[in-house]
Amino acid sequence: MPASRVFVVALAAFVCVPALAIEPGFALKFENAGDTGGFFGGSSAGTLYTNPGTGGVDGENDGFLRIENVNLGHFGGYTQLPQFQGDWLSAGVSRLEISMKNFSGSNFHMHVCIGFSNQNMWQLNTVFAPGAEWETFVVDFENIVPSDWTRIRGSGTLLQALSDADRLLLRHDIFPYTPTPNPIIGVLGVDNIRIVAIPAPGGALAGVALLGVAGLRRRR
Numbered sequence: 055m056p057a058s059r060v061f062v063v064a065l066a067a068f069v070c071v072p073a074l075a076i077e078p079g080f081a082l083k084f085e086n087a088g089d090t091g092g093f094f095g096g097s098s099a100g101t102l103y104t105n106p107g108t109g110g111v112d113g114e115n116d117g118f119l120r121i122e123n124v125n126l127g128h129f130g131g132y133t134q135l136p137q138f139q140g141d142w143l144s145a146g147v148s149r150l151e152i153s154m155k156n157f158s159g160s161n162f163h164m165h166v167c168i169g170f171s172n173q174n175m176w177q178l179n180t181v182f183a184p185g186a187e188w189e190t191f192v193v194d195f196e197n198i199v200p201s202d203w204t205r206i207r208g209s210g211t212l213l214q215a216l217s218d219a220d221r222l223l224l225r226h227d228i229f230p231y232t233p234t235p236n237p238i239i240g241v242l243g244v245d246n247i248r249i250v251a252i253p254a255p256g257g258a259l260a261g262v263a264l265l266g267v268a269g270l271r272r273r274r
Contacts, residue, residue, distance in 0.1 A: 075139075075140040076219075077249060078146050078148075078251030078252070079251050081248045082248075083245065083246055084116075084118050084119050085110075085117055087105055087106060087108075090104065090119055092133040093119055093121070094132070095130060098128075099123050099125040100123075100124070101121065101128075101129065101130075101131065102124070103120070104120045105118065109243070111245045118155075118243045118245040119243065121242045121243075123240060123241075125239065126237045126238070128225070128234065129238045130223065130224050131225075132167075132222060133222055134221045138222040138249075139219060139221070141218065142195060142217070143216050143217055144217070146252045147195045148196055148252045149196070150247070150250070151248040153189065153190045153244070153246045154188070154244055155184055155187060155242070155245075156186055156242060158241040159186070160242075162182075162183060162184055162226055163182075163183060164181070164183070164191075164242070165178055165179075165181065167225060168222060169221070170215060170219060171208075171220055171221070172208055174208040174211075174214055175207040175208060175215065176205050177204050178203055179203060179231070188243070200212050206227075206231055207233050226238050
């Protein structure tokens with residue numbers, strides 16, 4: 055095959071590869087036993103990620119992600135599913151919803167973290183403290199305030215982290231926030247992680263346009 059044709063074929067293959075992108079409307083429901091949504095991370099304590107296939111938000115026949123530390127150690131996990139990778143700001147995301155349930159009575163201080171590996175990872179300062187019943191917690195993407203977030207790893211801005219994310223991380227962490235989360239023993243249930251789309255047409259473009267003025271979406 056001529057070199058020029060090889061180049062064209064290679065270029066076409068490169069162009070046809072779809073870019074990873076946040077998927078508004080996607081819901082990670084952990085419906086089936088054994089489905090852990092790709093969550094892992096753990097710690098030296100041997101964090102366990104399982105799905106019993108029952109007891110989730112939707113009842114007896116609905117599974118959920120069970121995160122457990124039987125020994126004292128860092129607590130949490132992350133997923134690199136492609137639906138959580140890409141640009142959260144321009145994808146038309148209204149909010150991220152996560153249902154959680156405390157199965158052990160532990161004093162969980164759960165946080166949502168988004169970013170790119172160890173290079174630029176940011177944590178929402180809001181503490182999610184799940185109780186003994188399923189409860190849905192929300193991350194608002196229409197009214198982002200930079201001071202509500204803390205960089206926990208690497209360097210770079212919050213804008214850069216939310217624009218080029220490669221993972222969604224959940225972890226137990228107590229202020230002051232550092233690269234290493236706090237240790238805890240306990241069992242946490244996670245279910246129905248939903249990426250909710252902005253309902254109004256053009257909402258995403260309006261949000262992106264504001265970036266040039268305010269850096270990130272502000273509270274109205």
